Amino acid sequence: xxxxxxxxxxxxxxxxxxxxxxxxxxxxxxxxxxxxxxxxxxxxxxxxxxxxxxxxxxxxxxxxxxxxxxxxxxxxxxxxxxxxxxxxxxxxxxxxxxxxxxxxxxxxxxxxxxxxxxxxxxxxxxxxxxxxxxxxxxxxxxxxxxxxxxxxxxxxxxxxxxxxxxxxxxxxxxxxxxxxxxxxxxxxxxxxxxxxxxxxxxxxxxxxxxxxxxxxxxxxxxxxxxxxxxxxxxxxxxxxxxxxxxxxxxxxxxxxxxxxxxxxxxxxxxxxxxxxxxxxxxxxxxxxxxxxxxxxxxxxxxxxxxx
Amino acid sequence: xxxxxxxxxxxxxxxxxxxxxxxxxxxxxxxxxxxxxxxxxxxxxxxxxxxxxxxxxxxxxxxxxxxxxxxxxxxxxxxxxxxxxxxxxxxxxxxxxxxxxxxxxxxxxxxxxxxxxxxxxxxxxxxxxxxxxxxxxxxxxxxxxxxxxxxxxxxxxxxxxxxxxxxxxxxxxxxxxxxxxxxxxxxxxxxxxxxxxxxxxxxxxxxxxxxxxxxxxxxxxxxxxxxxxxxxxxxxxxxxxxxxxxxxxxxxxxxxxxxxxxxxxxxxxxxxxxxxxxxxxxxxxxxxxxxxxxxxxxxxxxxxxxxxxxxxxxxxxxxxxxxxxxxxxxxxxxxxxxxxxxxxxxxxxxxxxxxxxxxxxxxxxxxxxxxxxxxxxxxxxxxxxxxxxxxxxxxxxxxxxxxxxxxxxxxxxxxxxxxxxxxxxxxxxxxxxxxxxxxxxxxxxxxxxxxxxxxxxxxxxxxxxxxxxxxxxxxxxxxxxxxxxxxxxxxxxxxxxxxxxxxxxxxxxxxxxxxxxxxxxxxxxxxxxxxxxxxxxxxxxx
Numbered sequence: 001x002x003x004x005x006x007x008x009x010x011x012x013x014x015x016x017x018x019x020x021x022x023x024x025x026x027x028x029x030x031x032x033x034x035x036x037x038x039x040x041x042x043x044x045x046x047x048x049x050x051x052x053x054x055x056x057x058x059x060x061x062x063x064x065x066x067x068x069x070x071x072x073x074x075x076x077x078x079x080x081x082x083x084x085x086x087x088x089x090x091x092x093x094x095x096x097x098x099x100x101x102x103x104x105x106x107x108x109x110x111x112x113x114x115x116x117x118x119x120x121x122x123x124x125x126x127x128x129x130x131x132x133x134x135x136x137x138x139x140x141x142x143x144x145x146x147x148x149x150x151x152x153x154x155x156x157x158x159x160x161x162x163x164x165x166x167x168x169x170x171x172x173x174x175x176x177x178x179x180x181x182x183x184x185x186x187x188x189x190x191x192x193x194x195x196x197x198x199x200x201x202x203x204x205x206x207x208x209x210x211x212x213x214x215x216x217x218x219x220x221x222x223x224x225x226x227x228x229x230x231x232x233x234x235x236x237x238x239x240x241x242x243x244x245x246x247x248x249x250x251x252x253x254x255x256x257x258x259x260x261x262x263x264x265x266x267x268x269x270x271x272x273x274x275x276x277x278x279x280x281x282x283x284x285x286x287x288x289x290x291x292x293x294x295x296x297x298x299x300x301x302x303x304x305x306x307x
Numbered sequence: 308x309x310x311x312x313x314x315x316x317x318x319x320x321x322x323x324x325x326x327x328x329x330x331x332x333x334x335x336x337x338x339x340x341x342x343x344x345x346x347x348x349x350x351x352x353x354x355x356x357x358x359x360x361x362x363x364x365x366x367x368x369x370x371x372x373x374x375x376x377x378x379x380x381x382x383x384x385x386x387x388x389x390x391x392x393x394x395x396x397x398x399x400x401x402x403x404x405x406x407x408x409x410x411x412x413x414x415x416x417x418x419x420x421x422x423x424x425x426x427x428x429x430x431x432x433x434x435x436x437x438x439x440x441x442x443x444x445x446x447x448x449x450x451x452x453x454x455x456x457x458x459x460x461x462x463x464x465x466x467x468x469x470x471x472x473x474x475x476x477x478x479x480x481x482x483x484x485x486x487x488x489x490x491x492x493x494x495x496x497x498x499x500x501x502x503x504x505x506x507x508x509x510x511x512x513x514x515x516x517x518x519x520x521x522x523x524x525x526x527x528x529x530x531x532x533x534x535x536x537x538x539x540x541x542x543x544x545x546x547x548x549x550x551x552x553x554x555x556x557x558x559x560x561x562x563x564x565x566x567x568x569x570x571x572x573x574x575x576x577x578x579x580x581x582x583x584x585x586x587x588x589x590x591x592x593x594x595x596x597x598x599x600x601x602x603x604x605x606x607x608x609x610x611x612x613x614x615x616x617x618x619x620x621x622x623x624x625x626x627x628x629x630x631x632x633x634x635x636x637x638x639x640x641x642x643x644x645x646x647x648x649x650x651x652x653x654x655x656x657x658x659x660x661x662x663x664x665x666x667x668x669x670x671x672x673x674x675x676x677x678x679x680x681x682x683x684x685x686x687x688x689x690x691x692x693x694x695x696x697x698x699x700x701x702x703x704x705x706x707x708x709x710x711x712x713x714x715x716x717x718x719x720x721x722x723x724x725x726x727x728x729x730x731x732x733x734x735x736x737x738x739x740x741x742x743x744x745x746x747x748x749x750x751x752x753x754x755x756x757x758x759x760x761x762x763x764x765x766x767x768x769x770x771x772x773x774x775x776x777x778x779x780x781x782x783x784x785x786x787x788x789x790x791x792x793x794x795x796x797x798x799x800x801x802x803x804x805x806x807x808x809x810x811x812x813x814x815x816x817x818x819x820x821x822x823x824x825x826x827x828x829x830x831x832x833x834x835x836x837x838x839x840x841x842x843x844x845x846x847x848x849x
Contacts, residue, residue: 032733037365040740040770041442044460046659048440084359084514085532093532150563156572164569165560167534253561258534262561266355266533 004307005292012288019239019284020277024063027273034271035079055081066277076281077274081267087278094260095282100170101257102245105183109244110237117194118229122221124199132191134147139188147181148254158245165256178255186240193236198229231301238294246283308376315694329361331341335551335828341848342551343826348844349556350577351566356557359514361499362434365442367752368557370496375538375555375841376521377499380408380427380478383838385831387658387756389490393422393500393522394478395474403485408478408493413545417519417526423538424472426500426522432465433506434497443497446754450492451482485790487756494838504531524550524842533559539842543717553846557685576824576846582705585820594825599832600656603752603817604761607698607713608774609810612742615775616696619745623682624694625809630679631720632713633672641708644820649813651802653761656816656835660758663799665806683721695724701735702750709814710748716779739773747773749811756836758798759788765801765810776810 012072035041035049050056069075076087113136120132142150155177156164168174201207202225210220252261260279267275298305334341356369364373380394381390394408414422433439435447435458453469469481474676482489492498502513502520509518516527524544529537536557539570540550558574560566563581570578580588589596609619617626650668667675688694698714700706710727715722724760725746730738739747751771753760763769766785767777784801788794805811819837824829826847831839 030734031737035442036733036736037442038736038737039445042445042448042459042770044437045440045442048437048444048459048461049442052438052440073388078511081357082355082532083360083363084511090532109516149564152568156574157568160572164572164574166558167531185680212673253534254565256534256558256560256565258531262355262533262559269732 001296001307005296007059008292008295012157012285012292015288016281016284020067020281023277023280024066025059027271028059028275030271032271034273035272037159040259053078066274068147068293070281076278079267079272079275081270081272081275087274090275091278094258094263097167097170098245098248098252098256098259101175101178101182101251101259102241102248104175104179105186105244106237106241107188108179109183109190109240112183113190114194114230114233116187116191117233118198118221118226120191120195121198121202121229122238129195132195136191136195139184140192141188142184144181144185144252145250147184148177148251151177151181152254157257165254167256167258174257178248178251178257179307181254182244182251186244190236190240194229194232197232200223201229203230227301231298234294234301235299238290241290242283242287245286308408326796335845336549338828339843340828342740343846343848345732346551346553346846347556348552348554348577348827348841348846349376349558349575351560351570351575351579352557352561353559353561354463355409355559355589356536359519359527359536360401361496361501362416362430362439362441362443364496370653371839372527372536372538372557373496374498374523374838375525376519376523376527377496378414378523378544379495379499380493381837383834385829385833385843387831387834387836387838389494392494393427397414397490401620403487403489404482406482406489406735407473408480410478411545412476412478414522414543415543416522417543418502419543420477420502420504420507422500422522423475424474424478426502427478427498428470428472429503430499430501431470432468435459435468435503437461441497446492446495446497449712449754450489450498451484451486453481455483487790487792488755491686491755491757517618524840525555534693535559544842546842550842552841555841570822576827577830578822580820582708583641583643588822594820595822596820597830597832598820600647600654600835601752601817601819601837602654602656602756602835603750604652604654605646605709605750605814605817606652606748607746607812608749609746609776609812610742610744610774611772611777611810614742616692616745618686618688618696621686622808623686624688625812626807627679627682627686628717628720628723629809629812630667630675630682631716632812632814633716634814635672636716637709637712641712642815644818646815646818649816650806652765652805652811653798653802654753654816654835657753657758657761658756658794658835661799663793663800663802663806667806679721683723688721688723690722693722693724694725696745697726697728697746698746699728699730699735699738699744701732706748711812734838742773742775750775750817752817753836759794761787762788762798762801765805772808776808778804778808778810780804 035046054062071197079090116132120129123129141165152164155162162173162176166174207220207225210224248259249261249265252259263275299307312388356372357366358369359362359372359376361377364370378392381389382392384390393410393414395411397406397408399406408572410424416422434441435444435455444459454463454467457463458465458468471479473479500522504703505520506513512518516530519527524541525538526541528539538555540553556711563579569575571637585596598702609625638648650665651662655662687774698710700710714727717725738744746766751761762785764771765776765781767782781801781804784797788797791797826849828845828847829843
């Protein structure tokens with residue numbers, strides 16, 4: 001398994017490299033640059049600024065310098081928009097925030113989603129099932145950009161229980177709404193996947209055998225049915241984990257959390273090349289790592305899988 | 308003969324009357340109103356500010372913070388008039404090309420060091436230094452400071468800049484051309500002093516809360532990028548005794564509707580009103596919804612360059628399109644925030660600017676429409692040969708609404724086919740700057756309160772003249788206005804020519820449309836540039 005992991009990590013290097021190159025060129029081909037502004041800078045001032053950031057160099061040279069600084073100094077360069085901060089600063093400040101409420105959303109969505117799904121499957125065709133399915137579909141139909149306004153109107157404006165946004169060091173009051181807004185639709189999907197997977201497993205031969213030898217239902221479910229049920233769920237959870245970290249853009253903007261999503265969108269709009277590329281690389285590396293972890297988790301859930 | 312101007316009135320007078328610094332839970336020293344215990348002012352900003360370095364900052368919300376943290380030679384009062392800042396006053400020679408500022412003795416940095424003329428010399432040299440490559444270097448060029456242009460271009464050393472410290476308290480500035488409104492320009496953040504020692508010690512990181520040293524009424528105490536920026540009372544500020552607000556919090560909230568909800572939930576003291584919502588809010592919260600004129604215009608510009616549409620080369624066509632725009636519908640139904648209708652390029656609110664009698668303004672809309680039809684027919688366009696073109700705007704709900712309204716007016720009244728196209732901001736700027744458009748949206752906010760900040764856009768060689776309008780008489784008048792003691796008639800004539808030639812279609816002039824908590828005192832609604840200083844505000848007891 002160690003050899004397999006190493007192989008996968010090595011194979012990730014060209015993937016990330018390709019990502020950087022593609023992103024780098026796409027970014028530079030987009031019309032406008034970091035210093036395009038409504039008050040066009042006099043040519044001489046523009047030339048001075050471009051020289052300062054090395055934008056006067058040919059593109060291949062810029063790319064080379066960029067990669068060189070990352071590999072040798074682990075330096076992702078200065079922000080073109082925020083003069084007093086570099087990309088490392090921006091990521092160091094925003095990523096922990098995104099990671100905190102992203103992970104909480106992930107845990108929330110998984111715990112509630114899986115429980116709902118299992119309950120629905122075990123009590124198939126009862127009111128519990130209908131309730132869970134209904135809730136799952138409703139949750140799935142509520143993307144975070146709908147949940148955000150609903151939550152803020154309810155809990156901030158009408159009830160006055162929770163602050164409408166901000167971070168404040170990650171105090172729980174500030175976490176509740178972003179976490180729920182982000183988790184809801186994933187929770188719905190997880191519940192539905194778990195339910196159908198559990199139903200399928202409960203109808204399989206080995207479960208019939210287990211029941212036939214007189215095992216109590218509890219043991220059948222927890223010892224024998226749960227692991228195979230979770231296999232398709234796990235393959236869905238891998239991408240979800242990346243989504244809750246990267247897909248938090250809207251939540252960041254809506255709840256002003258100061259997370260990385262805001263910096264990401266902002267950098268694309270302001271053509272802050274270095275920040276855009278830095279965050280893209282971070283998300284790329286994260287995706288590769290999480291995919292690897294998901295694959296390794298399979299082996300634990302399904303003894304038939306070996307690396 | 309030297310004209311000596313000394314500002315010793317209101318500002319200084321009030322500070323001598325006041326004794327004791329503790330206003331909290333007290334009454335306002337001038338108005339006698341009861342003050343709130345908690346003197347914290349919290350407001351929304353749209354986006355993370357670019358910087359709090361005075362020579363680097365380039366956006367409005369950044370400049371607002373910088374104005375609190377640093378103090379320049381002169382300040383503005385509630386009406387936008389010049390009042391003393393670090394300088395107590397200035398003298399100028401007859402030719403108006405040498406200005407000498409006298410600095411106050413008690414001005415201090417937040418670390419206790421005195422503010423000297425050398426701090427201004429350092430800052431101004433820094434602003435033009437190609438090594439810093441300030442995005443606002445052009446402002447020093449605009450101020451006509453001797454050799455600024457040459458230094459920016461790399462053809463002279465920064466030490467050649469026409470600014471020197473005669474002694475610690477006397478600053479002398481030499482201009483390359485006489486500029487009557489030079490002192491007004493010293494209220495701009497690019498001209499604020501900078502602490503040399505601190506900048507040399509920390510480099511680019513000098514503006515972080517743990518490093519920064521500033522000379523304004525506030526110091527930066529907290530900054531969580533994309534979330535909040537907090538500034539608190541600077542005990543070292545020379546006029547700290549008169550400062551009432553203790554703490555100012557700027558919250559970054561990208562979405563204006565979320566900001567409004569949070570305002571209504573009591574989390575903010577001030578936020579912008581989204582377009583179209585002002586009438587409803589005014590009805591529900593009459594004391595809190597406010598609207599006042601601002602120094603910005605909103606217009607559409609024709610592409611008059613060689614590559615532009617042939618039809619637009621005919622002034623009759625341009626005028627017909629302008630005439631057919633029912634501005635009242637745009638201002639009352641679409642924006643609905645108390646914006647003034649625009650028939651001139653410079654807003655009426657501009658200081659010293661007399662709005663000329665533009666014919667169009669005095670006509671009724673029916674008369675305008677009639678004339679528009681005639682003009683367009685004269686130009687050879689009609690039902691058989693409809694005029695068609697593309698109009699571009701940058702992606703935004705509000706701009707879309709205005710564009711749709713305009714195209715419908717033209718279609719219904721004149722049978723004109725205007726196709727709408729929106730572009731993301733930077734793409735839009737690039738395309739408009741390269742004259743890849745027929746008709747494009749434009750807007751401009753004045754950099755200083757003088758008509759030239761708008762009219763210069765229509766000078767033939769201006770870098771901002773995206774429509775490439777060229778009129779020798781306009782160029783001549785604008786050049787003359789630069790050095791004239793009374794430029795108002797010249798500006799009026801420029802506007803007359805613009806009204807005739809119609810290189811642009813002015814739509815409306817901006818209004819500041821805010822929800823402002825009624826316990827915020829002294830918001831400068833009459834300052835059309837909206838240069839506000841937290842030190843002049845206060846919070847009333849509820």
